[in-house]
Amino acid sequence: MKVTIPTILTLLRLVAAPAMALVFLVFDRPLADWVALALFVAASVTDWIDGYIARGWGMVSKLGTMLDPIADKAMVAAALLVMCVTSSLGWWLMVPGVVILFREVFVSGLREFLGDVAGTLAVTRLAKWKTTVQMVAIAVLLAEGIARNHAGMAAATMDPAKVRAILDRSTADVQSLRWWADLAWGLGWSGLMLLWLAAVLTVWTGVDYFRKAVPHLKEPE
Structure with missing residues (x-):
């Protein structure tokens, strides 16, 4: 498997998905909310960055291509579940x-x-x-x-x-x-x-x- 910079960023985004839920078990609120927001925003930004690097620098890999949509869906799913539990809405x-x-x-x-x-x-x-x-x-x-x-x-x-x-x-x-x-x-x-x-x-x-x-x-x- 070819591990590139975009792939590493995608892996970090994949790890950030369950971490969004775990922060509410580790930290009190509103610190947990701040950490969850930071994780989500960072993951969203890296989603754009790793795609830009992969295409612009010719670092597209099969591993990254496979993991990228999984990381995106994991982040959205984790965030929605967290909000359904923690939000007043x-x-x-x-x-x-x-x-x-x-x-x-x-x-x-x-x-x-x-x-x-x-x-x-x-x-x-x-x-x-x-x-x-x-x-x-x-x-x-x-x-x-x-x-x-x-x-x-x-x-x-x-x-x-x-x-x-x-x-x-x-x-x-x-x-x-x-x-x-x-x-x-x-x-x-x-x-x-x-x-x-x-x-x-x-x-x-x-x-x-x-x-x-x-x-x-x-x-x-």
């Missing part, structure tokens, strides 16, 4: 999350069945947009967890009456409680809408891929 995230995971499993199985033919089915620009929207949505939702936990930490030092007064804007927001709460609300709903958009694009691109694969699934006459 858990149930709202479940439906688009299941749609995204179902599509990835279905298309992966279809590619495995098609074998070498799968390589002839080109990745569309819309599929690339789907991946981008997924990554941005997950990063925003992980950031929502950070803001929500900082708001909770600020509220924990106050009595309920003062918390209500700050949130109602009837008293000064000395400990930035309202700022963190507003940020969490904005990030939460922005991330949720982006994830639903990603789910729609996921279904769209999945149907398009299946449509292209249909001629190869017909029984020989």
Whole structure:
């Protein structure tokens, strides 16, 4: 097997997937949220970097080609599972999350069945947009967890009456409680809408891929 720099980056991205879940067992929140966000953003950046190096420097390898889509899907799956457990929007995230995971499993199985033919089915620009929207949505939702936990930490030092007064804007927001709460609300709903958009694009691109694969699934006459 040929191990190149892009392959090493892909392997690191693959390791980062389970690490995103483990950080919530090792660290308290919001530190765990910060580490998970850093891991996800770093993995998303290396996804672009290793592809650029592999193509630009002629370092494409069979091992890297095999591992790259696995690492991408592992990162998305791990992040969605983590958010369904840790996020206050858990149930709202479940439906688009299941749609995204179902599509990835279905298309992966279809590619495995098609074998070498799968390589002839080109990745569309819309599929690339789907991946981008997924990554941005997950990063925003992980950031929502950070803001929500900082708001909770600020509220924990106050009595309920003062918390209500700050949130109602009837008293000064000395400990930035309202700022963190507003940020969490904005990030939460922005991330949720982006994830639903990603789910729609996921279904769209999945149907398009299946449509292209249909001629190869017909029984020989």
